[in-house]
Amino acid sequence: MLNKPIGLLDSGVGGLTVLKAVKDRLPGESFVYIGDTKRCPYGNRTKEEIITYTLELVQFLLDQQVKMIVIACNTATAHALDIVRSKVDIPVIGVxxxxxxxxxxxxxxxxxxxxxxxxxxxxxxxxxxxxxxxxxxxxxxxxxxxxxxxxxxxxxxxxxxxxxxxxxxxxxxxxxxxxxxxxxxxxxxxxxxxxxxxxxxxxxxxxGALTSYEVERVLKEKGLQYEGTGQRTIRIYTTGPEKMFRTIVENWLETDQLDIGSVELERLREADV
CATH class of the missing domain: 3.40.50.1860 (Rossmann fold)
Known part of the structure; x- marks a missing residue:
């Protein structure tokens, strides 16, 4: 359980600011990030849409066997945090x-x-x-x-x-x-x-950056922080075009040593948290 990744979700690339802060604070942890760039921005969506999309991203992360979920999106946090917490049995943190x-x-x-x-x-x-x-x-x-x-x-x-x-x-x-x-x-x-x-x-x-402290606190409190020596992995997914997404990811995270891929919306829509 301890060496499982931390999952982060966002409507697009903004949550990378959270990922950057958390990975810098917790250098031993692995991460899975999904940015729903195909349907971004969430800020102009209805509450019902935001909840539906967030739950789809949550299920994707659960399928990746994450040990914690960070809703790295203020809009999704505002509308779906309590709902997500009621549906999953791992820690869920908002921003x-x-x-x-x-x-x-x-x-x-x-x-x-x-x-x-x-x-x-x-x-x-x-x-x-x-x-x-x-x-x-x-x-x-x-x-x-x-x-x-x-x-x-x-x-x-x-x-x-x-x-x-x-x-x-x-x-x-x-x-x-x-x-x-x-x-x-x-x-x-x-x-x-x-x-x-x-x-x-x-x-x-x-x-978002301040959320890294909360992630560290909850991991310690729940006994979930990984303190092993294994090499960490960072997997990043987008629902939209991969080329521009990759450019932003590499620029912001200041590395090209990342596993970046895409996810079809149809796959997410099959989700059922």
Whole structure:
């Protein structure tokens, strides 16, 4: 059981930011990642679609014999985390909780911004999570679906991306806001432009990266952390075109020593968690 891989799922490439953080923190562990790039973005989907797609990805990971599942997608976490936990008998971690805890701890003014997808913003999941941890917190959210698109297009380092961020965030920051949550795992790839636009006085919270601490904590708590000496494996799958996906994966994870493949949607649709 201990040498089984950790499974991660996302609507596309954004969850790679989580995978990078977790693999760096846990160098002995193996991983299986699936990005549903064919149906990305999830942030514009209905709640029912998000739940259905997430459960399909969960079953794929279960078929890979994973010992833990990380929902490395804020939208899927907001709508499907509790449902997934009720259906599987291994630990399931989302990305909203760690980010919320860090934001509340970081913010001195108690005025926190959230940048997320349309569906995550409309769900109110972050606001509920933040206020649950501190009733005095004030939350201002902004849906940024365009950010997901430009990351999936592998254009997140361009002048076009910079201009998009500047235009989208114009007027978002309030006088008292001192902390902003990157409430979509795609957004850290745009963090340099977001930081430049909002100003160096704003603390950016990368909810995905912080999830690595939660993964480590739960593995230790459940006695699941692998401490052997065997060579780890990292298998990465996409439901969409493999060429651009591979380019983004290799650039972000800074290696070409990866096992990358594709999965047909028909295979996922046969899933039944």
């Amino acid at each position: 909203v909780g760690p980010g919320s805890r860090a934001a509340v701890k970081t913010s001195a003014s108690k005025e926190i911004g959230v940048l997320a997808t349309v569906s995550t913003v409309e769900s109110g999941f972050y606001e509920h999570s933040l206020v649950e941890k501190d009733r005095d917190v004030k939350v201002k959210s902004l849906a940024c679906p365009e950010f997901v698109d430009i990351v999936e297009e592998n254009d997140y380092e361009s002048q076009r991306a910079k201009q998009l961020v500047e235009t989208k965030l114009a007027g978002f920051k309030t006088q008292e806001m001192d902390t902003v949550i990157l409430g979509c795992t795609h957004f850290p790839l745009l963090a340099p432009f977001i930081q430049e636009t909002l100003g160096k006085d704003i603390d950016l919270i990368d909810s």
